[in-house]
Amino acid sequence: MRNADILRFARDATTAYPLRTSLSVLAMAIGVAAVVVLTALGDGARRYVIEQFSSLGSNLVIVLPGRSATGGFSPANAITTTPRDLTVDDAAALSRLPLVRRGRAAGRRHVRDQCQWPAARNTGRRHGLDLPRNSQLQDGARAFLPEADWNRGSPVAVIGAKIQEEIFAGRPAVGELIRLGDRRLRIVGVLKSTGQGLGMNTDEVVFVPVAIAQGMFNSNTLFRVLIEAKSRDQIEQVKRDAAAVLKERHGGEEDITVITQDAVLATFDRLLRALTAAVAGIAAISLAVAGILVMNVMLVAVTQRTGEIGLLKALGARGSTIRNAFMAEAAMLSLVGALTGYGLGLFGAFVLRQAYPVFPAYPPNWAVVAALVTSLSTGLLFGIMPARRAAQLDPVQALMKH
Amino acid sequence: MTVIELAGIERVFHLGDSEVHALTRLDVDINAGDYVAIMGPSGSGKSTLLNLLGLLDRPDAGSYRLEGRDVTTLSPDEQAAVRSRRIGFVFQSFHLVPRLTAAENIALPMMLAGIPVVERTQRVVQALKDFGLDQRADHRPDQLSGGQRQRVAIARATIMQPAVLLADEPTGNLDRATGDDVINLLEGLNQRGMTLIIVTHDPKIGLRARRQLMMEDGLLKSDSARPSAVVAST
Numbered sequence A: 001m002r003n004a005d006i007l008r009f010a011r012d013a014t015t016a017y018p019l020r021t022s023l024s025v026l027a028m029a030i031g032v033a034a035v036v037v038l039t040a041l042g043d044g045a046r047r048y049v050i051e052q053f054s055s056l057g058s059n060l061v062i063v064l065p066g067r068s069a070t071g072g073f074s075p076a077n078a079i080t081t082t083p084r085d086l087t088v089d090d091a092a093a094l095s096r097l098p099l100v101r102r103g104r105a106a107g108r109r110h111v112r113d114q115c116q117w118p119a120a121r122n123t124g125r126r127h128g129l130d131l132p133r134n135s136q137l138q139d140g141a142r143a144f145l146p147e148a149d150w151n152r153g154s155p156v157a158v159i160g161a162k163i164q165e166e167i168f169a170g171r172p173a174v175g176e177l178i179r180l181g182d183r184r185l186r187i188v189g190v191l192k193s194t195g196q197g198l199g200m201n202t203d204e205v206v207f208v209p210v211a212i213a214q215g216m217f218n219s220n221t222l223f224r225v226l227i228e229a230k231s232r233d234q235i236e237q238v239k240r241d242a243a244a245v246l247k248e249r250h251g252g253e254e255d256i257t258v259i260t261q262d263a264v265l266a267t268f269d270r271l272l273r274a275l276t277a278a279v280a281g282i283a284a285i286s287l288a289v290a291g292i293l294v295m296n297v298m299l300v301a302v303t304q305r306t307g308e309i310g311l312l313k314a315l316g317a318r319g320s321t322i323r324n325a326f327m328a329e330a331a332m333l334s335l336v337g338a339l340t341g342y343g344l345g346l347f348g349a350f351v352l353r354q355a356y357p358v359f360p361a362y363p364p365n366w367a368v369v370a371a372l373v374t375s376l377s378t379g380l381l382f383g384i385m386p387a388r389r390a391a392q393l394d395p396v397q398a399l400m401k402h
Numbered sequence B: 001m002t003v004i005e006l007a008g009i010e011r012v013f014h015l016g017d018s019e020v021h022a023l024t025r026l027d028v029d030i031n032a033g034d035y036v037a038i039m040g041p042s043g044s045g046k047s048t049l050l051n052l053l054g055l056l057d058r059p060d061a062g063s064y065r066l067e068g069r070d071v072t073t074l075s076p077d078e079q080a081a082v083r084s085r086r087i088g089f090v091f092q093s094f095h096l097v098p099r100l101t102a103a104e105n106i107a108l109p110m111m112l113a114g115i116p117v118v119e120r121t122q123r124v125v126q127a128l129k130d131f132g133l134d135q136r137a138d139h140r141p142d143q144l145s146g147g148q149r150q151r152v153a154i155a156r157a158t159i160m161q162p163a164v165l166l167a168d169e170p171t172g173n174l175d176r177a178t179g180d181d182v183i184n185l186l187e188g189l190n191q192r193g194m195t196l197i198i199v200t201h202d203p204k205i206g207l208r209a210r211r212q213l214m215m216e217d218g219l220l221k222s223d224s225a226r227p228s229a230v231v232a233s234t
């Protein structure tokens, strides 16, 4: 029997039983769609986190207060009581390192109590020149916070778009005064709206010079210091230098943690890839279930068409021809199911992206290939048994079952 | 020329502990172009014999030569090839594939044999004309009368131009008039040279054949071609 004829024969057989066919196609489609959508979610989460983290800058070295727990036990740790805070002076010392291009220090507090707008935060920044990544000032304003002596910040602020909306109801805000706690600050810039993200939303943030923030909260500790190496090759050197400088400033104690952006990125990347793979594995179970359903459907088909199989043998069909015809049928069910599921999955990912535009929910290629290959091979694998059963039927017995 | 030579054929079915001797010590030769009726009461082994002749079943003992070639020792695939090209089957219950049209049912043996589509279509068109089915080509079996169904089945059985046409109670599911039409059709094919073997328990049909084989309890009770020899052996 010619291959084209086997395919046509199998196609006619599947379309002759629409309910049974559509149910097994549906099962396979749900399995594949589950893999596609769930891996799109997992990989979307990974990309989102990486993107957000990369948006902090490049070649970054991150300095955090407190000893990293991964350093292992050392006698020095045991003696130390509380780690020393990271201060503005520490940040200034870091900025004088030769290989550092620039940096920013951040203190961060929720100021819900002091402020009349919800969940507003302030962030003090060193040098005061850079905008947060991905942000832009409205009205063509050029400068972010002015560069000034860190310890004597001028009473100015840059506010987010939502805060401008709520306080000034759309009127121009630059040049106006706002009260933040017990301070009056002049607005020098308004950030363009960036929309809802999963991390920090700059629409609801007020940026003030670090000295102002520290005065307001009566604290000179920093939440973190980000420093940027002049080039990629110098990241490790900067990391070592930063640790050394702070150790010296903190009386010989290693009470800060210095990590590189690359290391953090790599960790997140690994973690979220593993998560995606795990989710794909769980979703793949539904593919195995769908494969078993295809087997069930094919077994029913063999039983229901026993008379037909006997006839085909009487008309000169070889066992292998009958086996191929039934395998082709199983393959078609899986293939159509897999393609339908792929379409459904892509649509599901599209809907996710529409609902959460910041979330890059694209299924990774490996997951799509794996889902299609798995569904096809389970379909074929589970098709073998029914097809062999059909091929081995005794023609006389089969013909009597009509 | 003998087309079929059976010698010492035995076929035993095992039902639990008991043995059913469906065919016992069967020696039959059938000439090419002959018209043979196999008759006998129900359960006498007629269908078993026909299935053996059609290579759907294997004897437990004895030899079967078809067109001079021992076919009992062939592999399953070789037997399938013989069934495809040398043997045609007509069944009591027609055995048409319900989802296929009349034309597709007739083309089925050619499709299984791997004959190209163009040739298939030509031969099906001719067969539809020969069997008076031109108007029914695209009808499915459930849209055909019993007589039309059996005509489709006969067209299918002969489309590969087999040496032997085997019919097991071909009129069993038909009324008398339609049954006669079908028998006439089969006899017409026989007159054009095809060896025709019909199983029937209808004496009227049986007596129209050139030769009658009477079966009883798996034994050949009488053979109209060799009246004395067979009776003597039982």
Ligand SMILES: Nc1ncnc2c1ncn2[C@@H]1O[C@H](COP(=O)(O)OP(=O)(O)O)[C@@H](O)[C@H]1O
Pocket: B013, B014, B015, B020, B021, B022, B040, B041, B042, B043, B044, B045, B046, B047, B048, B049
């Ligand atoms: N597959 C089988 N298993 C057991 N016994 C069978 C089988 N096929 C036929 N027989 C027995 O063999 C005998 C002959 O059957 P069969 O050839 O069908 O008779 P007929 O066609 O003459 O009515 C019967 O007794 C029947 O019960």
Ligand SMILES: [Mg+2]
Pocket: B046, B047, B048
């Ligand atoms: Mg019978």
